[in-house]
Amino acid sequence: MKENFWDRLVVKTGRFVETGKKIFYYGWVPFMLFHAYKSMRQPSVIALLAGGAK
Numbered sequence: 001m002k003e004n005f006w007d008r009l010v011v012k013t014g015r016f017v018e019t020g021k022k023i024f025y026y027g028w029v030p031f032m033l034f035h036a037y038k039s040m041r042q043p044s045v046i047a048l049l050a051g052g053a054k
Helices: 002-038 043-053
Strands: none
Touching: none
């Protein structure tokens, strides 16, 4: 019974992680790129993003 539980948990966790990655790549990354593009006129924002990337 416990082995079944752990197997299911691992499968569910794997699916959750994959979904999270898709949401991150298709949602968060384009949003950040768009935000950076929108803020190009503000050097302080670029410096902040460059500092955060390091």
